[in-house]
Amino acid sequence: xxxxxxxxxxxxxxxxxxxxxxxxxxxxxxxxxxxxxxxxxxxxxxxxxxxxxxxxxxxxxxxxxxxxxxxxxxxxxxxxxxxxxxxxxxxxxxxxxxxxxxxxxxxxxxxxxxxxxxxxxxxxxxxxxxxxxxxxxxxxxxxxxxxxxxxxxxxxxxxxxxxxxxxxxxxxxxxxxxxxxxxxxxxxxxxxxxxxxxxxxxxxxxxxxxxxxxxxxxxxxxxxxxxxxxxxxxxxxxxxxxxxxxxxxxxxxxxxxxxxxxxxxxxxxxxxxxxxxxxxxxxxxxxxxxxxxxxxxxxxxxxxxxxxxxxxxxxxxxxxxxxxxxxxxxxxx
Amino acid sequence: xxxxxxxxxxxxxxxxxxxxxxxxxxxxxxxxxxxxxxxxxxxxxxxxxxxxxxxxxxxxxxxxxxxxxxxxxxxxxxxxxxxxxxxxxxxxxxxxxxxxxxxxxxxxxxxxxxxxxxxxxxxxxxxxxxxxxxxxxxxxxxxxxxxxxxxxxxxxxxxxxxxxxxxxxxxxxxxxxxxxxxxxxxxxxxxxxxxxxxxxxxxxxxxxxxxxxxxxxxxxxxxxxxxxxxxxxxxxxxxxxxxxxxxxxxxxxxxxxxxxxxxxxxxxxxxxxxxxxxxxxxxxxxxxxxxxxxxxxxxxxxxxxxxxxxxxxxxxxxxxxxxxxxxxxxxxx
Numbered sequence: 001x002x003x004x005x006x007x008x009x010x011x012x013x014x015x016x017x018x019x020x021x022x023x024x025x026x027x028x029x030x031x032x033x034x035x036x037x038x039x040x041x042x043x044x045x046x047x048x049x050x051x052x053x054x055x056x057x058x059x060x061x062x063x064x065x066x067x068x069x070x071x072x073x074x075x076x077x078x079x080x081x082x083x084x085x086x087x088x089x090x091x092x093x094x095x096x097x098x099x100x101x102x103x104x105x106x107x108x109x110x111x112x113x114x115x116x117x118x119x120x121x122x123x124x125x126x127x128x129x130x131x132x133x134x135x136x137x138x139x140x141x142x143x144x145x146x147x148x149x150x151x152x153x154x155x156x157x158x159x160x161x162x163x164x165x166x167x168x169x170x171x172x173x174x175x176x177x178x179x180x181x182x183x184x185x186x187x188x189x190x191x192x193x194x195x196x197x198x199x200x201x202x203x204x205x206x207x208x209x210x211x212x213x214x215x216x217x218x219x220x221x222x223x224x225x226x227x228x229x230x231x232x233x234x235x236x237x238x239x240x241x242x243x244x245x246x247x248x249x250x251x252x253x254x255x256x257x258x259x260x261x262x263x264x265x266x267x268x269x270x271x272x273x274x275x276x277x278x279x280x281x282x283x284x285x286x287x288x289x290x291x292x293x294x295x296x297x298x299x300x301x302x303x304x305x306x307x308x309x310x311x312x313x314x315x316x317x318x319x320x321x322x323x324x325x326x327x328x329x330x331x332x333x
Numbered sequence: 334x335x336x337x338x339x340x341x342x343x344x345x346x347x348x349x350x351x352x353x354x355x356x357x358x359x360x361x362x363x364x365x366x367x368x369x370x371x372x373x374x375x376x377x378x379x380x381x382x383x384x385x386x387x388x389x390x391x392x393x394x395x396x397x398x399x400x401x402x403x404x405x406x407x408x409x410x411x412x413x414x415x416x417x418x419x420x421x422x423x424x425x426x427x428x429x430x431x432x433x434x435x436x437x438x439x440x441x442x443x444x445x446x447x448x449x450x451x452x453x454x455x456x457x458x459x460x461x462x463x464x465x466x467x468x469x470x471x472x473x474x475x476x477x478x479x480x481x482x483x484x485x486x487x488x489x490x491x492x493x494x495x496x497x498x499x500x501x502x503x504x505x506x507x508x509x510x511x512x513x514x515x516x517x518x519x520x521x522x523x524x525x526x527x528x529x530x531x532x533x534x535x536x537x538x539x540x541x542x543x544x545x546x547x548x549x550x551x552x553x554x555x556x557x558x559x560x561x562x563x564x565x566x567x568x569x570x571x572x573x574x575x576x577x578x579x580x581x582x583x584x585x586x587x588x589x590x591x592x593x594x595x596x597x598x599x600x601x602x603x604x605x606x607x608x609x610x611x612x613x614x615x616x617x618x619x620x621x622x623x624x625x626x627x628x629x630x631x632x633x634x635x636x637x638x639x640x641x642x643x644x645x646x647x648x649x650x651x652x653x654x655x656x657x658x659x660x661x662x663x664x665x666x
Contacts (some may be wrong), residue, residue: 002543002637004603006565011606014566018605020610059601141408193335210335223338232339233347265598267634270337271349273344277353288359292355296629301600302337304635331664 001202003302008199011080012056016245023328026067030094035087038094039066039327048166049073049095050102050177052159053088054111057078057196058219061298061327062105064154067277067327070163079199079301080220081240082110085117092122092129093148095130100128100172102180103157106151107133130172130181134158134190136248136309139216153261153298154186154309157321160332164323182317187244190307191236192224194265196300205303214237216303218301219263233270235279237277237286240308248312252286255313257321262296263305271295274306282310334535336635341532345389345411352396356661359400364425370399371406371427372660381499382406382428382578383435385492387444390412390529391552393662395438396633399490403435403496411551412532412634415443418450425455425462432434433505434532435462437491437512439484440466446563463505463513467491469521471580472549472558476595486551486594487519487642488630488652497656515650522579523640524569525550525557527598529633534559538636552596552633556604566603570610573641578618581645584621588646589653595629596638604628607639615643624654 005011015220017036020027027037043049053060063074074092075083092101101122105114112133119129134151141149150276164178192214194206204220208214213231216224226239229326260275262268275294282289290313299305311317324333338344349367353360360370376382386408387395396407406424408416415435419464425434428444434455436448445466452462474482495512503511509665525547528537539556549557558573583589593608596600608627615622631640644650657666 002524002546002563004431004524004569004607004639006567006606011602014609015602015605018607018609018612018627022605022608022627047492050366057602059602059605110450115522131569191337193337212485213335230335233337234339245639253354264600265635267390267632268629269344269348269390269634272348272392274337275355276347277349279351294351294355298602301602302598302637304598306337307349 001197003199005199010198012076016076019328026328029317032085032088033090035076035083036073036091037063037066037076039068040158042072042095043097045097047169047308048099048102048172049097050077050104051090051091051095052105053083054105057301058298061295064329065159065327067325069323069325070159070327071169072329074166080113081120085114085121088115088118089121090128091120093125094134096127098172102172102175103129103131103164104162105134106155107135107149121263128172130176130246132176132183134183136183136186138187138243139217140218140222141190143247147322150218150222152188152190153259153307154188156259156297157186157257157311158182160321160325161317163325164320167323178320184313185248186246186309188307188309189240189243190217190263191215191240191305192263193221193304195221196303217305219298221299222230225293232278233273237274237281241278241281244308244310248310250312251289255288255290255292257311257313258289259293259297261298261307261309261311263303265302265304266306268295271306290318334530336532337608341645345409345417349409352661355482359661363588366420366423366425368409368416369424369427370396370592371408371424373404374402376426376430378430379432380430380502381505382430383437383495384421384424384428385407385438386416386424387438388415390634391631395628397662398660399491400658402500402656403492403660403663415447418447418454421448422454425451425460426458429460433513435495435505436462436464437495438467439488440468440482458506461505461620465509465511465516467516469516469519470551471520471576472522473551473555476580483521483551485521486631486640487521487594489630490519490590490644491515493658494650494653494660497653502657511535511653513560515644518581518645519642521578521640522573522576523550523594523596523641524548524573524638526637528554529636552631552637565577566606567610569613570607574611574614577641577643581643583620583645588621588645589615590644591622591626592626592630593630594640594642594643596636596640597632598635598637599639604639611641621653645666
C-alpha cells in the first residue's frame with residue numbers, strides 16, 4: 001500500500017487539519033470536534049443553511065463544497081463511513097441563521113440514519129430542517145426505483161444551485177425545491193479501472209482483472225452493470241452517455257451541463273479525451289452543451305476511472321450554476 | 334495498461350480537441366496546427382506575449398496555463414517530447430502584439446534546442462524574444478550547478494508572476510526580469526511512489542519496488558537522490574522541505590508561498606496530509622506562509638507522488654501572484 005500518510009488512524013484528522021491550515025480564510029471548525037467544517041462566515045443571519053456530510057476519501061466531495069454560494073457546513077466521517085448524528089447536529093447548529101437548514105447528501109443507509117437522527121435533535125432546538133438526497137447513479141437501480149439510487153458526482157450540481165438559492169435569500173422550502181429539481185434532472189454513470197486501497201485495512205475496495213473495466217461502478221466500489229474487457233475511450237463514452245440521455249428523456253433541442261469527473265488516479269488528459277467524445281455524442285443527438293466541468297469533483301481515493309453526469313438545463317438552472325461561489329476546491333464567477 | 338484512451342497515436346490530438354471543445358471562450362488554435370493553443374484574445378496589442386511549451390502528459394502543465402494573466406500561447410509536443418521549432422514559432426507569431434515575446438519553459442535539452450531555433454525564425458520576422466528557463470528541481474543538480482537543473486512544478490509561480498507583469502503592460506525586459514526573479518527564488522523537490530505508463534509504448538517510466546519511494550524524482554521519472562523504504566508523510570515532508578529551505582537560504586522572518594503538487598494518482602487527501610506537516614515545519618523555522626497552492630499543478634500522467642515548491646516572497650512577488658488570472662485550469666482573483 002503506497003500512500004503518503006502517517007498512522008492510518010489519523011488520516012482523516014490530519015487531512016482536515018491540512019485543509020484548515022491551508023484555507024483559514026474560507027473554512028473553520030465551529031467547536032472542538034475537528035470533524036465539522038463550516039464556511040468562515042457561518043451562520044448567515046436570515047439565510048438558509050445547507051449541511052452536507054459523508055465519508056472521507058472522496059475529495060473534493062464532500063468537504064470541498066463548503067463556502068460562499070455552496071454548502072454552509074459539512075460533517076465528516078471516516079473513510080467511506082458516515083459521520084455521527086451528533087456531528088451532523090453540531091454542523092446544523094453552526095449553520096442555522098434562523099431560516100432553517102437543508103440537509104443535502106448522498107443516498108447511503110448510514111448517512112440517512114444519522115442525518116435523520118440529527119434532524120430530530122435539531123427540531124428539539126427549534127431548528128427546522130428539510131432533506132434532499134443525491135441519487136443520480138443510474139446504474140445503481142432501474143428508473144422505476146430511482147428513489148433508491150446511490151448518490152454520486154451529480155450532487156455537485158445540487159450543491160451549486162441550492163447554494164446559490166440560499167445565498168440570494170430563498171426560504172427553506174424554495175432552497176429544498178431547487179435541490180430537488182436539480183436531483184431529478186441529473187443522471188450519472190461511472191467506470192472503474194482499478195480499485196481504491198483503504199488506508200486502515202490496506203485492502204482493495206474491489207477486484208478487477210488487469211485487462212477489464214467495470215461500467216456503472218459506485219464511488220465505494222459498489223458493483224456495476226457490466227464488467228468486460230477494457231474498451232476505447234470512445235466506446236466507454238457511448239456506454240456511459242446513452243443511458244443518461246435515455247434516463248433523463250433528453251431529446252433534440254434540450255440543453256445540458258456535462259460533468260466529466262475523474263475518480264482519482266485517472267489523468268486529466270484522459271478526462272479530456274473522454275469529454276471530446278461525450279461532446280460529439282450529445283451534439284449529434286441535437287443537445288446543446290451550455291456548461292461543462294472536467295476534472296476531479298468526486299473521487300474514490302486513488303481509484304482509476306471516471307464518471308459522466310448530465311444535467312438537463314433551463315434558464316433558471318443555468319443561472320444558478322453561473323452564480324458566484326467560492327470554496328477551497330470550487331470557484332465560479 | 335489501463336487507460337481511457339483510443340489509439341495511443343491520437344492521444345495528444347484528441348486531448349487537445351477536448352480542451353478546445355470544453356473551453357472555447359478561453360483558448361483556441363490560431364491556425365491549422367492543432368498542437369498550438371493561444372488565449373482566445375491573443376495577440377494583445379502593445380503587450381508582451383509569453384510562449385511556453387513542452388511535452389504532453391503533465392496537465393495542467395503546460396497547456397493549462399494559457400489565459401488572461403498567464404501565458405499567451407503554448408506549443409504542445411507528444412507525451413514527454415518537445416514541440417517542434419515550427420510550432421513554437423507559430424505560437425510566437427500568434428502571441429506577438431508588437432512588444433516582443435518571452436519564452437518561459439522548463440530546462441530540457443530538446444525544448445531548449447527547439448525554442449532557440451524558433452527564436453531565430455521569429456527574429457527574421459522582427460519579433461524580439463527573450464528566454465527564461467524553469468530550473469527549480471534542486472534534486473537534479475547541486476546548487477553550484479543550479480543553471481543546469483530541470484524545470485518542474487515551480488514554473489507555475491513564474492507563469493503567474495510574469496503573466497501578471499505582461500498583463501499590466503510591462504515591457505519585454507521587465508517581464509523577463511520578473512520571470513527570472515521568480516525562478517531564482519523558487520525551489521522544488523518531489524517524491525515518486527509509482528511510475529507513469531507511456532501510452533504509445535505501454536512501458537513504465539521507471540521501476541520501483543512495491544515498498545519503496547524515490548526522493549528527488551523528476552516529472553519524467555528521472556532518477557532522484559534517495560531511494561528507500563516508503564516513509565511516513567511527516568518524514569517525507571521533512572526530507573523535501575529542508576533541502577528547499579537550505580537551497581533558498583530561507584531564515585526566520587522570511588515569507589514564502591508553498592505549492593504541494595500531486596503528480597497524478599496521489600489523492601488530494603494525501604496532499605493535505607503532506608501540507609499539514611510542511612506548514613508546521615516552515616512555521617517552526619520562523620517562516621510565514623502567505624500563499625499556498627495544493628492540488629495537481631504539474632503531473633506525470635498517473636504517477637503516484639508529490640512535489641513541494643517554495644517561493645521566497647516579497648511584496649512585489651506576492652502582488653503578482655495575487656493579480657487576477659484565468660485559464661481553463663487556473664483562477665486567481
